[in-house]
Amino acid sequence: MSDVEEAITRAHHDEWARVVAALTRRFGDLDIAEEAAAEAFATAVERWRADGVPPNPGAWLTTTANRKAIDRIRRENKRDDKHREAQMTYDDPPEPVGAIDDDRLRLIFTCCHPALAMEARVALTLRMVGGLTVPEIARAFLVQGTTMEQRITRAKAKIKAARIPYRMPSADDLPARVSGVLAVLFLVFNEGYLASGPDTDPVRHDLTTEAIRLTRLIRALLPQDGEVAGLLALMLLTEARRTARISANGELVALDEQDRGAWDAELIAEGHRLVRERLAAAAAGVAPGRYQILAAINAVHTSARDIRDTDWSQVLALYDQLVRLDPSPIIALNRAIAVAELDGPEVALAIVDRLAEALAGYHAYHATRADLLRRLGQSQQSRAAYDRAIELAGNTGETAYLTRRRDQLQ
Amino acid sequence: MQYLVSVIDDKSNPGSTDRRPAISAFNERLIAEGYWVFAGGLADTDAATVIDNRGEQAVFSDGPFVESKEYLAGVWVWEAPDLDVALKLAAEASKVCDRKVEVRPFL
Numbered sequence: 244m245s246d247v248e249e250a251i252t253r254a255h256h257d258e259w260a261r262v263v264a265a266l267t268r269r270f271g272d273l274d275i276a277e278e279a280a281a282e283a284f285a286t287a288v289e290r291w292r293a294d295g296v297p298p299n300p301g302a303w304l305t306t307t308a309n310r311k312a313i314d315r316i317r318r319e320n321k322r323d324d325k326h327r328e329a330q331m332t333y334d335d336p337p338e339p340v341g342a343i344d345d346d347r348l349r350l351i352f353t354c355c356h357p358a359l360a361m362e363a364r365v366a367l368t369l370r371m372v373g374g375l376t377v378p379e380i381a382r383a384f385l386v387q388g389t390t391m392e393q394r395i396t397r398a399k400a401k402i403k404a405a406r407i408p409y410r411m412p413s414a415d416d417l418p419a420r421v422s423g424v425l426a427v428l429f430l431v432f433n434e435g436y437l438a439s440g441p442d443t444d445p446v447r448h449d450l451t452t453e454a455i456r457l458t459r460l461i462r463a464l465l466p467q468d469g470e471v472a473g474l475l476a477l478m479l480l481t482e483a484r485r486t487a488r489i490s491a492n493g494e495l496v497a498l499d500e501q502d503r504g505a506w507d508a509e510l511i512a513e514g515h516r517l518v519r520e521r522l523a524a525a526a527a528g529v530a531p532g533r534y535q536i537l538a539a540i541n542a543v544h545t546s547a548r549d550i551r552d553t554d555w556s557q558v559l560a561l562y563d564q565l566v567r568l569d570p571s572p573i574i575a576l577n578r579a580i581a582v583a584e585l586d587g588p589e590v591a592l593a594i595v596d597r598l599a600e601a602l603a604g605y606h607a608y609h610a611t612r613a614d615l616l617r618r619l620g621q622s623q624q625s626r627a628a629y630d631r632a633i634e635l636a637g638n639t640g641e642t643a644y645l646t647r648r649r650d651q652l653q
Numbered sequence: 654m655q656y657l658v659s660v661i662d663d664k665s666n667p668g669s670t671d672r673r674p675a676i677s678a679f680n681e682r683l684i685a686e687g688y689w690v691f692a693g694g695l696a697d698t699d700a701a702t703v704i705d706n707r708g709e710q711a712v713f714s715d716g717p718f719v720e721s722k723e724y725l726a727g728v729w730v731w732e733a734p735d736l737d738v739a740l741k742l743a744a745e746a747s748k749v750c751d752r753k754v755e756v757r758p759f760l
Contacts, residue, residue, distance in 0.1 A: 358736060405758045406654050408735040416737075 254300040259374030264346030273399045283308035348464045355424040356407045363398035364427050445640030473535030476517035480541035483510035495640035499550040511545045518542040536565045555584040572601035588618040606635035622652045656739045661753040662726035668751035679749045690730040698724045
């Protein structure tokens, strides 16, 4: 990659959200902001090649995008000229004073507004904040480009028509709104980590990377929020195991069979630092949320040099804490896996069987049961559970893994 | 910005019938805080008539334009600066009248 290309790629990563957010504040319109930002980056490709990279790429891009936006408004809105020009010739409107006021944060809260459907929030966040193109997002979520285009257009139209505000939520609403944003990012990450679809790669590195990048951005904007730190740590510790998690022939490798030397030590170190930071906060009396507890569980796993060194009693203690916070059957299922290590598969199976009704359609329930039954030597029942798990699993790597385990049964 | 707030009741699982005093108190507050434009409860859908005069002559049919378990039981029109304000009020409104509400902006 040439220096100019590298500068443009870096500027796109670092500055896209900032440019879109600043323009949204100035012009009050996501369409104008998005199109002008895209035009500014396209112009940068030409101009930087001819004239060199400007000393302050961010400022260059913002100025250029502002000009593009004004040109566009002049071209397209003859009728409103006077009104629009009055608005444009003003200096930037004064910033509201508050503890946190960053345009990008406002943009994120707008894109993740609870009045939008979850899939629209995901698409809009990846487009407006992440700077992914519509075809890229469509490919990531296995839908047609036109479908994704419509989804984003409709979301932007609702923001405009219903007047979803471009501002920080009030202090009362902030915790709920932040957890809504984190839910969007976790969804993007999980879709990358355990990609669904019969012809898809089992891991979508582009999506996990993007989710981590955006979570880092939120972390920079909301450094005091424990759940933001927790989610980032959870993603880092999960991502660290990515390359060891899929074998050369595309099969999922379970935790106990993974080559721990292949784990990314740097990501693990960073994740552990964040977990320690949250443990210190918890020791000072700040109750941890679910992402922080999940990150702590992952920290225990990534601390063990070998599966046999895993501190299962700590894992179980953390799951007990998590169950109190989120008594969902999926958490209970994962807790049972730790129980199996400590008290044996029979005790765990009794717990798992109580979840039958709630999790009948969930592949991991059947996969867990299959594994416990196998350990108890009940091959026939185990085989049936594997069959059901294979039927329900949407991830190609997981299907391959489950099929091999089933076929190994005596 | 004006929002239409539709109150949605359910024929098979109707909301409670003792909400009037609470709704009146809520309305007083809407007026005092400057959000109130208009409100009204609606008679049962049995009392509705649909008129179609797009053809040669007007056709009248008895009943609502769509038959469903859920139906429009009343409306508010609010003046609010943005959707967040409207949604906050709507969350209260749903509790006050013990029914679902839909918020929709006017064009």
